[in-house]
């Protein structure tokens with residue numbers, strides 16, 4: 053079974069994009085209309101597959117006003133309701149400022165003259181049930197403690213964090229980014245997060261500038277996380293730490309994030325602007341016996 057793919061990245065967060073729309077596959081009847089978690093893991097594998105942080109599939113939309121339906125999958129085979137960096141890449145790939153149909157609703161995009169892409173990432177969800185969290189709490193002050201000691205925190209010490217959903221669950225810890233690789237893996241699966249969570253580590257540098265590292269759910273440490281940047285600004289605004297328009301600096305560059313006031317000052321959409329780069333296109337042969345070096349059965 054072979055099919056065409058495009059490799060792209062947004063600030064180093066990289067993607068394999070497969071366009072399953074019939075007209076693109078040229079009626080290639082052998083192209084699958086969907087992939088199993090094991091096939092997703094095989095494609096994402098950086099040794100035995102193509103290699104990427106997320107696999108992105110495109111399909112014909114079934115929502116009025118949408119130009120394309122987009123789904124996002126992590127290397128462990130799990131599906132995510134949002135992926136900011138990949139949303140910019142899909143808009144850049146299709147051109148003409150498409151509206152994306154995602155699990156988080158319709159996301160209008162703008163292909164800007166200088167090559168950057170702006171995506172309306174939808175409204176953040178800030179109620180504990182919507183993140184979701186496993187217990188009632190004020191999502192501006194998470195009941196979360198350090199699962200281990202680091203150079204910056206004692207085991208069991210209270211962590212300063214907030215949470216929201218951008219269509220996927222995000223916890224933002226106002227904590228040194230150096231601890232992302234140490235604390236992220238354990239916090240991703242903390243009991244507080246029934247669907248696991250992306251764990252952002254944010255250092256506030258000024259009211260309009262922060263540094264961010266994200267341990268991504270189902271993917272691990274990535275150079276950038278678009279929905280994580282949106283969530284970090286929303287969470288920091290709710291804590292009075294930054295203004296509603298903030299630059300989020302990550303390993304390979306920055307995103308401009310703006311949380312619009314909306315009617316009640318809380319429910320506006322979040323606008324994300326940044327780059328999207330096409331690296332190469334190719335054909336991939338996939339068989340059910342394609343080996344993959346993953347550590348566990350995908351999709352868990």
Ligand SMILES: N[C@H](CCC[C@H](N)C(=O)O)C(=O)O
Nearest residue numbers: 132135136137220269278279
């Ligand atoms: N790992 C995330 C999805 C990818 C998000 C990230 N790559 C972005 O740019 O938003 C999750 O399971 O919710």
